[in-house]
Amino acid sequence: xxxxxxxxxxxxxxxxxxxxxxxxxxxxxxxxxxxxxxxxxxxxxxxxxxxxxxxxxxxxxxxxxxxxxxxxxxxxxxxxxxxxxxxxxxxxxxxxxxxxxxxxxxxxxxxxxxxxxxxxxxxxxxxxxxxxxxxxxxxxxxxxxxxxxxxxxxxxxxxxxxxxxxxxxxxxxxxxxxxxxxxxxxxxxxxxxxxxxxxxxxxxxxxxxxxxxxxxxxxxxxxxxxxxxxxxxxxxxxxxxxxxxxxxxxxxxxxxxxxxxxxxxxxxxxxxxxxxxxxxxxxxxxxxxxxxxxxxxxxxxxxxxxxxxxxxxxxxxxxxxxxxxxxxxxxxxxxxxxx
Amino acid sequence: xxxxxxxxxxxxxxxxxxxxxxxxxxxxxxxxxxxxxxxxxxxxxxxxxxxxxxxxxxxxxxxxxxxxxxxxxxxxxxxxxxxxxxxxxxxxxxxxxxxxxxxxxxxxxxxxxxxxxxxxxxxxxxxxxxxxxxxxxxxxxxxxxxxxxxxxxxxxxxxxxxxxxxxxxxxxxxxxxxxxxxxxxxxxxxxxxxxxxxxxxxxxxxxxxxxxxxxxxxxxxxxxxxxxxxxxxxxxxxxxxxxxxxxxxxxxxxxxxxxxxxxxxxxxxxxxxxxxxxx
Amino acid sequence: xxxxxxxxxxxxxxxxxxxxxxxxxxxxxxxxxxxxxxxxxxxxxxxxxxxxxxxxxxxxxxxxxxxxxxxxxxxxxxxxxxxxxxxxxxxxxxxxxxxxxxxxxxxxxxxxxxxxxxxxxxxxxxxxxxxxxxxxxxxxxxxxxxxxxxxxxxxxxxxxxxxxxxxxxxxxxxxxxxxxxxxxxxxxxxxxxxxxxxxxxxxxxxxxxxxxxxxxxxxxxxxxxxxxxxxxxxxxxxxxxxxxxxxxxxxxxxxxxxxxxxxxxxxxxxxxxxxxxxxxxxxxxxxxxxxxxxxxxxxxxxxxxxxxxxxxxxxxxxxxxxxxxx
Numbered sequence: 001x002x003x004x005x006x007x008x009x010x011x012x013x014x015x016x017x018x019x020x021x022x023x024x025x026x027x028x029x030x031x032x033x034x035x036x037x038x039x040x041x042x043x044x045x046x047x048x049x050x051x052x053x054x055x056x057x058x059x060x061x062x063x064x065x066x067x068x069x070x071x072x073x074x075x076x077x078x079x080x081x082x083x084x085x086x087x088x089x090x091x092x093x094x095x096x097x098x099x100x101x102x103x104x105x106x107x108x109x110x111x112x113x114x115x116x117x118x119x120x121x122x123x124x125x126x127x128x129x130x131x132x133x134x135x136x137x138x139x140x141x142x143x144x145x146x147x148x149x150x151x152x153x154x155x156x157x158x159x160x161x162x163x164x165x166x167x168x169x170x171x172x173x174x175x176x177x178x179x180x181x182x183x184x185x186x187x188x189x190x191x192x193x194x195x196x197x198x199x200x201x202x203x204x205x206x207x208x209x210x211x212x213x214x215x216x217x218x219x220x221x222x223x224x225x226x227x228x229x230x231x232x233x234x235x236x237x238x239x240x241x242x243x244x245x246x247x248x249x250x251x252x253x254x255x256x257x258x259x260x261x262x263x264x265x266x267x268x269x270x271x272x273x274x275x276x277x278x279x280x281x282x283x284x285x286x287x288x289x290x291x292x293x294x295x296x297x298x299x300x301x302x303x304x305x306x307x308x309x310x311x312x313x314x315x316x317x318x319x320x321x322x323x324x325x326x327x328x329x330x331x332x333x334x335x336x337x338x339x
Numbered sequence: 340x341x342x343x344x345x346x347x348x349x350x351x352x353x354x355x356x357x358x359x360x361x362x363x364x365x366x367x368x369x370x371x372x373x374x375x376x377x378x379x380x381x382x383x384x385x386x387x388x389x390x391x392x393x394x395x396x397x398x399x400x401x402x403x404x405x406x407x408x409x410x411x412x413x414x415x416x417x418x419x420x421x422x423x424x425x426x427x428x429x430x431x432x433x434x435x436x437x438x439x440x441x442x443x444x445x446x447x448x449x450x451x452x453x454x455x456x457x458x459x460x461x462x463x464x465x466x467x468x469x470x471x472x473x474x475x476x477x478x479x480x481x482x483x484x485x486x487x488x489x490x491x492x493x494x495x496x497x498x499x500x501x502x503x504x505x506x507x508x509x510x511x512x513x514x515x516x517x518x519x520x521x522x523x524x525x526x527x528x529x530x531x532x533x534x535x536x537x538x539x540x541x542x543x544x545x546x547x548x549x550x551x552x553x554x555x556x557x558x559x560x561x562x563x564x565x566x567x568x569x570x571x572x573x574x575x576x577x578x579x580x581x582x583x584x585x586x587x588x589x590x591x592x593x594x595x596x597x598x599x600x601x602x603x604x605x606x607x608x609x610x611x612x613x614x615x616x617x618x
Numbered sequence: 619x620x621x622x623x624x625x626x627x628x629x630x631x632x633x634x635x636x637x638x639x640x641x642x643x644x645x646x647x648x649x650x651x652x653x654x655x656x657x658x659x660x661x662x663x664x665x666x667x668x669x670x671x672x673x674x675x676x677x678x679x680x681x682x683x684x685x686x687x688x689x690x691x692x693x694x695x696x697x698x699x700x701x702x703x704x705x706x707x708x709x710x711x712x713x714x715x716x717x718x719x720x721x722x723x724x725x726x727x728x729x730x731x732x733x734x735x736x737x738x739x740x741x742x743x744x745x746x747x748x749x750x751x752x753x754x755x756x757x758x759x760x761x762x763x764x765x766x767x768x769x770x771x772x773x774x775x776x777x778x779x780x781x782x783x784x785x786x787x788x789x790x791x792x793x794x795x796x797x798x799x800x801x802x803x804x805x806x807x808x809x810x811x812x813x814x815x816x817x818x819x820x821x822x823x824x825x826x827x828x829x830x831x832x833x834x835x836x837x838x839x840x841x842x843x844x845x846x847x848x849x850x851x852x853x854x855x856x857x858x859x860x861x862x863x864x865x866x867x868x869x870x871x872x873x874x875x876x877x878x879x880x881x882x883x884x885x886x887x888x889x890x891x892x893x894x895x896x897x898x899x900x901x902x903x904x905x906x907x908x909x910x911x912x913x914x915x916x917x918x919x920x921x922x923x924x925x926x927x928x929x930x931x932x933x934x935x936x937x938x939x940x941x942x943x944x
Binding site for chain 1: 647648649650652653654655657675679680683685687747748749750829830833835836837838839841842843855857863864865866867891894895897898899901
């Protein structure tokens with residue numbers, strides 16, 4: 001079947017067409033690139049590295065209602081995710097899409113999480129391949145990803161200069177291709193070849209790497225190793241590394257009441273916060289940032305793989321780029337390897 | 340498919356205080372407001388439920404009744420925080436909400452034919468109560484039942500009447516203790532681990548189950564080892580802060596185990612491999 | 619600029635002292651031009667210490683960040699001093715912490731670094747993208763970047779942190795050892811941006827802050843990095859009663875930021891760390907500087923200047939202005 005392309009001058013048109021759905025695309029706010037629900041195509045910004053907050057927030061919102069109630073009334077009104085309708089994430093980076101696939105394991109093991117899974121079902125992911133790694137701390141190739149990875153994507157766009165190669169990967173992707181119909185054009189004969197060359201080039205531009213083989217097995221043996229004190233010494237205990245991690249999925253549940261109306265809602269939580277494990281009795285099984293840092297790394301590189309056979313890290317580099325005190329997961333993993 | 344985050348309403352049939360004080364313990368006997376829920380509800384000793392009030396919150400508690408006690412569930416709850424304080428306000432006729440049952444169970448099937456020793460401290464008797472009750476209701480399936488229990492003072496003892504009844508009917512041999520001597524206290528004075536050594540149960544064809552404060556558990560485990568119990572003969576329950584109860588929210592992990600899903604019941608043999616288990 | 623060889627010598631001497639248990643300084647970061655906090659416990663570790671315009675962190679925050687766990691029975695607490703390297707701005711945090719009696723003066727040993735400014739790392743990384751490893755030095759009014767075997771010189775004005783362009787106190791206001799010659803004041807805050815903001819209508823101001831606060835993800839990095847936010851139990855974490863809900867929306871985010879700004883009124887010492895660490899670039903110093911200016915104008919008071927000073931909002935004088943009270 002002939003491949004399609006989306007010419008850059010038609011991107012606006014295409015986004016306009018897609019905005020009949022719940023459409024999210026990267027957008028610039030005060031210099032920060034964040035996913036935004038797009039109504040006006042000119043709000044979208046496809047010339048970006050990666051968004052500060054990963055696309056997980058679209059399928060796993062930072063705060064979401066589980067159900068609503070009236071005080072004293074036993075009726076609990078479940079939030080209906082279906083009402084949100086078809087959602088398109090346009091321009092998601094391959095690492096963030098891979099991350100969703102990883103988090104799917106968690107929300108679908110044993111009990112099915114109806115909110116997350118329904119949203120995933122409603123969502124089509126249109127990826128944008130990384131021609132160049134968005135940051136020097138990208139290390140997707142060390143954890144099973146690639147700048148052009150199609151894993152978990154429905155469509156992959158590849159920037160060929162004047163146009164994007166539009167590669168439908170799944171049924172959802174094919175459907176989107178049909179929706180866009182007239183906005184897409186026949187691909188020039190060399191488009192696929194060119195895309196392949198760009199992929200090869202992108203792979204070798206990843207500068208930082210780590211050999212992760214053996215780390216999941218080794219981590220439990222380093223429980224009391226002095227490295228944990230060293231690597232956590234500067235930690236401020238903020239939520240940046242976890243909130244901005246595309247695979248971190250921890251949440252809190254709180255009830256909120258306004259007058260007689262209330263809701264039970266869940267919101268992102270972070271294992272780097274002291275309150276996260278604090279018992280009502282005052283006892284805290286992870287009393288300092290040393291234990292919390294150790295848990296964060298073990299969770300990603302040992303506990304999660306032991307349960308779901310995949311490392312809960314996609315190498316997007318956000319936790320390194322945005323850590324206020326330069327705590328660097330690659331350095332920590334290096335010390336684990338060397339220990 | 341049922342949404343696991345939506346709780347069921349239960350009605351309090353009876354409620355009473357087990358112990359007095361700032362951290363008092365209150366027992367609630369409840370049944371589902373919608374009787375039909377009983378058709379799908381099935382729990383085993385060891386399992387837990389999320390208990391709460393919309394507008395206040397939820398917390399995880401063990402179900403302190405045995406499935407052999409038909410028609411109601413029991414929860415014995417210590418007043419420690421926001422949610423438990425609100426629950427303590429409730430009386431017979433009031434309602435609250437539960438979801439569950441969650442977690443694994445004591446492997447009572449495997450324990451059939453063995454002697455069972457329960458070692459509890461304070462509110463830690465709550466998860467042991469369904470074990471004792473289950474054995475009583477299937478008395479011929481098990482060997483001797485030894486119940487060791489202690490609390491700070493005699494007033495802090497939960498389920499007092501039940502211990503008396505257990506001794507009286509001959510279903511079990513109960514040994515009670517308090518930390519400091521009181522007038523007219525006929526039983527042991529000292530900590531639970533010391534009482535255990537006094538009772539000196541035989542490890543032969545036996546299972547020991549212990550629940551209580553972490554420091555008690557630590558010394559009970561040591562003493563059980565001294566008595567010759569092997570780690571796979573010893574069971575305990577873990578407790579961690581929980582929010583979802585269904586293995587999603589992340590916080591209850593001890594090492595690679597989710598206490599809410601993989602636990603709360605663990606053998607000591609299992610926990611020896613988990614560095615965070617007794618943190 | 620501070621001579622790094624001398625810095626190491628001093629550090630070695632300090633950490634070898636019997637009454638010092640820890641020295642907090644800077645060491646090279648793991649990538650690019652970054653530097654990061656260093657925690658030195660023995661003299662073998664001093665070789666990694668540096669000071670350069672990349673040393674942006676305010677290390678005084680660590681004095682109150684340390685989490686203490688209960689000691690095993692019979693173990694005495696280690697009461698020896700913590701030595702800490704501070705720039706002029708950072709030193710004011712120490713002064714203010716002492717004013718508030720966060721700890722005893724004897725608890726700390728201050729290594730003062732007279733400072734001509736540090737960089738805005740975001741600007742640096744924008745200017746030199748993709749650099750795996752490099753160093754920054756200051757020569758006169760220029761910043762010199764060495765990387766990949768070459769050197770590039772940039773006028774410091776272009777890449778300096780905004781706070782440094784407004785710096786009133788380049789030389790530490792408290793120190794036990796000064797690591798270099800004093801630096802004269804070379805800048806001041808003209809508050810032009812604050813004045814511009816004050817000139818806007820209420821609707822315009824609200825629209826501006828609504829957009830800013832809507833980005834907040836409540837990671838609390840601004841609070842945690844703040845040397846003056848050292849309450850053990852922050853009111854904004856409390857669940858009983860709830861002052862700020864944990865849900866993230868414009869209303870709760872606004873409560874969070876406004877509360878924090880008020881709690882810092884008369885206490886914020888202008889280190890700018892909150893704004894530096896914000897992952898979504900909320901201009902928090904606009905809020906803090908508005909209060910700073912108000913406090914200065916109303917009470918002729920600057921926090922973090924003199925250890926003997928009383929905390930502004932815990933004292934009362936009959937001359938205090940009250941015409942703004944409704």
